[in-house]
Amino acid sequence: xxxxxxxxxxxxxxxxxxxxxxxxxxxxxxxxxxxxxxxxxxxxxxxxxxxxxxxxxxxxxxxxxxxxxxxxxxxxxxxxxxxxxxxxxxxxxxxxxxxxxxxxxxxxxxxxxxxxxxxxxxxxxxxxxxxxxxxxxxxxxxxxxxxxxxxxxxxxxxxxxxxxxxxxxxxxxxxxxxxxxxxxxxxxxxxxxxxxxxxxxxxxxxxxxxxxxxxxxxxxxxxxxxxxxxxxxxxxxxxxxxxxxxxxxxxxxxxxxxxxxxxxxxxxxxx
Numbered sequence: 001x002x003x004x005x006x007x008x009x010x011x012x013x014x015x016x017x018x019x020x021x022x023x024x025x026x027x028x029x030x031x032x033x034x035x036x037x038x039x040x041x042x043x044x045x046x047x048x049x050x051x052x053x054x055x056x057x058x059x060x061x062x063x064x065x066x067x068x069x070x071x072x073x074x075x076x077x078x079x080x081x082x083x084x085x086x087x088x089x090x091x092x093x094x095x096x097x098x099x100x101x102x103x104x105x106x107x108x109x110x111x112x113x114x115x116x117x118x119x120x121x122x123x124x125x126x127x128x129x130x131x132x133x134x135x136x137x138x139x140x141x142x143x144x145x146x147x148x149x150x151x152x153x154x155x156x157x158x159x160x161x162x163x164x165x166x167x168x169x170x171x172x173x174x175x176x177x178x179x180x181x182x183x184x185x186x187x188x189x190x191x192x193x194x195x196x197x198x199x200x201x202x203x204x205x206x207x208x209x210x211x212x213x214x215x216x217x218x219x220x221x222x223x224x225x226x227x228x229x230x231x232x233x234x235x236x237x238x239x240x241x242x243x244x245x246x247x248x249x250x251x252x253x254x255x256x257x258x259x260x261x262x263x264x265x266x267x268x269x270x271x
Contacts, residue, residue, distance in 0.1 A: 010035070010085065010086075010087025010088070011084075011085060011086075011087055011117070011121050011127075011130055011131075011134065012084070012085040012121070013082055013083070013084050013085070013114075013117060013118050013121060014082065014083045014085075015080070015081070015082055015083075016039065016041070016073075016075060016079065016080065016081035016082065016083055017075065017079065017080055018075050018076055018077045018078075018079060019075065022264070024075075025217065025218060025221050025254070026221075027072070027073050027074070027075040028072050028073065028074060028075070029072055029214050029215075029217055029218035029221065030049070030070050030071065030072045030169075030172075030211060030214040030215040030218060031070065031071065031072065031215065031218045031219075032068050032069055032070045032071070032173040032215075033065070033067065033068070033085075034067055034068065035067055035085055035086060035087060035089075036064070036065060036066050036067050036085075036086040036089045036092060037064075037065040037083055037084065037085060037086065038062065038063070038064050038065070038083070038084040038086060038137075038141075039061075039062070039063040039064075039065070039073075039081060039082070039083050039084075040061075040062055040081055040082045040083075040084070040110065040114055041057050041058065041059060041060070041061045041062075041063075041079070041080075041081040042059060042060070042080055042081055042082070042111075043059055043078060043079060043080040043081070044058075044059070044075075044076055044077075044078035044079030044080060044081075045057060045058040045059070045076075045078075045079070046073060046074035046075060046076050046079055047073070047074045048063060048071065048072070048073035048074070049071060049072050049073070049204045049206075050063065050065060050069060050070075050071045050096045050098070051069055051070060051071070051096055051157075051165070051166040051169050051170070052070070052162070052165030052166055052168060052169045052200060052203050052204050052211065053154075053156060053157055053162050053165065053166070053203045053204060054203065054204040054205060055098060055154060057073070057098070058100070060100065060101040060102070060106075060107050060110075061098065061099065061100050061101070062098075062099040062101060062110065062141070062144075063096070063097070063098050063099075064092065064093065064096055064097045064098075064141070065096055066089065066092070066093070066094060066095065066096060067089065068170065068173045068174070069096055069169075069170075069173070070169040070170070070172060070173045070211075070215060072214065072218075082114060082118075084114070084117065086134075091138050091142075092138065092141070093145070095157075096157075097145065098154060099141075099144050099145070099148065101144070106144065109140060110137075110140065113133055113136055113137045113140060114137075116129075116133040117130055117133045117134060117137065120133060156203070160199075161198075161199040161202045161203055162199075162203050164189065164191065164196065164199050165196075165199050165200050165203045165204070167189060168185055168189060168196060168200070168208065168211070169211065171185050171188065171189070172185070172211065172212055172215050173215070176212065176215045176216055176219065176238075176239075177216075177219065177237060177238050177239055178239050179239035179240075179241070180239075181209075181212075182196065182197070182208045182209050182212060185208070185212070186208070193208065196208045197209070213249070213253065216238055216239075217249075217250070217253045217254070219238060220234060220238055220246070220250060220258070221254075221261065223237070223238075224258055224261055224262045224265065225262070225265045231243055231246070231247070231258045231259060234246070234258070235247075246258065
């Protein structure tokens with residue numbers, strides 16, 4: 001995912017494209033953000049996991065991620081989309097949503113709004129216009145949510161399993177850098193680790209431990225890419241008992257050592 005520079009603080013628009021096998025972590029590994037995101041898929045299809053619930057996506061899909069919502073998505077070679085960072089979500093829902101826009105007029109209106117926002121956040125654009133178009137986008141989304149057929153809404157998010165997993169992923173987003181294991185999270189949620197894992201398997205096909213490790217792995221990749229911190233310091237920051245244990249875990253997840261990952265990523269950036 002390649003983010004564009006943005007003269008208007010808070011509003012960013014990035015592209016979502018296939019990044020190759022070695023870079024799959026940039027889209028697939030679980031992550032969360034302090035600000036909300038809106039994903040617009042225009043081409044291709046795949047699967048996305050939001051707050052522990054996995055769904056398929058395709059062209060003309062609009063997916064909203066509230067602040068601190070954990071997510072990860074498969075991005076195949078044919079996929080293209082955009083991700084909009086929302087600086088203010090006062091008028092946006094508290095829960096994620098996934099809209100499948102089937103009508104041509106819906107699709108054209110959304111594309112026009114996204115193109116207008118993209119134009120106005122460029123250095124030659126006007127931040128006031130960007131805010132106005134963002135307001136129109138908010139109204140567009142409100143209308144789609146209001147008018148959509150209830151039968152098209154994903155009822156699985158209202159199940160007990162999905163609600164539990166959503167709470168679990170919210171805790172991970174907040175505390176992933178601690179040394180807490182699945183048992184600690186399960187205790188806080190007043191369930192057994194076995195029940196928590198069973199629910200995770202049901203909603204997204206992964207274990208509770210896999211979701212936790214995936215979030216930690218993403219943060220490790222970001223720190224290795226974006227900082228020059230020694231590997232032992234990164235391991236400590238992420239709650240690992242030792243640098244050796246961190247290295248084994250990273251190798252098992254990615255097929256390469258942290259130092260190897262850092263060298264390769266630096267070489268690709270230079271290239």
